[in-house]
Amino acid sequence: MKRWWLNFFPSHRNGWCCGATPVRSFAFSAVWKQICSICRSQFTLIEGVICQICGRPMEKDGELCADCCDPRLPTVCNRSVALYQGKAKEMIQLFKFRGKERLATPLGKWMAEKSFHYYRNVPFSVITFVPLHPQRMHERGFNQAELLARVMGDRLNLPVQGILERTRATFSQSSRSRKDRLHALQNAFQIKPLVDQEWLSHQKILLVDDVYTTGSTIRECVRPLHLAKVKQVYAITFAR
Numbered sequence: 001m002k003r004w005w006l007n008f009f010p011s012h013r014n015g016w017c018c019g020a021t022p023v024r025s026f027a028f029s030a031v032w033k034q035i036c037s038i039c040r041s042q043f044t045l046i047e048g049v050i051c052q053i054c055g056r057p058m059e060k061d062g063e064l065c066a067d068c069c070d071p072r073l074p075t076v077c078n079r080s081v082a083l084y085q086g087k088a089k090e091m092i093q094l095f096k097f098r099g100k101e102r103l104a105t106p107l108g109k110w111m112a113e114k115s116f117h118y119y120r121n122v123p124f125s126v127i128t129f130v131p132l133h134p135q136r137m138h139e140r141g142f143n144q145a146e147l148l149a150r151v152m153g154d155r156l157n158l159p160v161q162g163i164l165e166r167t168r169a170t171f172s173q174s175s176r177s178r179k180d181r182l183h184a185l186q187n188a189f190q191i192k193p194l195v196d197q198e199w200l201s202h203q204k205i206l207l208v209d210d211v212y213t214t215g216s217t218i219r220e221c222v223r224p225l226h227l228a229k230v231k232q233v234y235a236i237t238f239a240r
Contacts, residue, residue: 003115015039017087031110042087046080046240054215055079055240067215068078076222076233078212079118080240089240092210096144107210107238108151115156115206115236123204127160129152129196130209130221131189133169148238149208154224163200164221165192185220191228200225204232212237 015023021036032040049061053068054077068075082088095103129145137143146162153160167190191200206223218235225233 002076017091030113031106034106039087042090044083044085044088046082050079053077054212057083071148073215074223074226076207076215076218076235078215078218078235078240079114080212080238081114082239084211084213084239092239096140096210099141101142101147104147104151108148109155111148111208111236111238112152112155115152119206119234119236122206122232124127124158124206124234125203126157126163127156127158127208128163129160130207130217131164131166133164133166135169144203145209148210152206152208152236158206161193163195163205164189164224185216187220187223189221197228201229201231203230205230205234207233207235208238209235211239 006164015021015034015036016031017035019139021038023034032045035043046055046057049058050056051058051063051065051068053064053075055065056065058065062162067073078189084092091103091107094100095107100171127149129143129149131145132140132143149160153156166188168188170188191197205225207218208227212218212235218237222233222235
């Protein structure tokens with residue numbers, strides 16, 4: 001009973017980001033409130049004026065970025081928490097490449113908060129995630145996008161289902177040019193054979209990934225979903 005009662009009062013807890021500096025917050029405080037001031041200063045949050053499609057920070061309201069003006073590319077609305085630099089980049093790299101799976105909890109909760117902020121009027125029916133090729137899954141041991149999606153599902157009270165599969169292995173996209181990324185990922189994803197196509201056509205889907213760079217991965221994941229006549233697809237990533 002005592003521990004339950006204490007949840008209603010702020011207390012000092014170590015910030016989840018550095019794990020060292022005490023932060024005075026509630027147990028149910030927003031993720032941003034559970035980070036120390038030093039770590040906060042190293043995040044560049046994406047707020048204010050953004051491209052209405054991909055979520056890139058923009059100077060003028062209502063404008064689309066150059067990428068999203070390209071009529072040759074499929075479009076999907078994406079929103080992100082922070083720019084992929086500073087502390088955000090460090091957290092993603094620790095999570096994704098150093099096996100710090102525990103970071104899925106704060107990062108996923110933060111993404112859930114942003115999803116609610118941006119998409120609160122969208123009645124999502126299911127959350128899905130960008131799949132890994134089995135070879136990469138074996139190497140890494142987990143799919144970072146799936147872990148984030150699971151945390152978000154718990155937070156938003158939505159079911160999480162693996163709908164897509166990767167049809168071929170692709171090399172790391174981080175060092176490739178935009179043109180090379182587009183070419184490498186063409187037709188790299190498809191709907192899983194056991195997914196009911198009739199069911200899928202009635203869904204409003206939130207697609208989860210960790211980082212949005214050129215948007216190639218998100219766009220190629222959305223392509224088979226559009227072909228399957230999915231009603232609506234939106235994307236959420238932690239970093240942009």
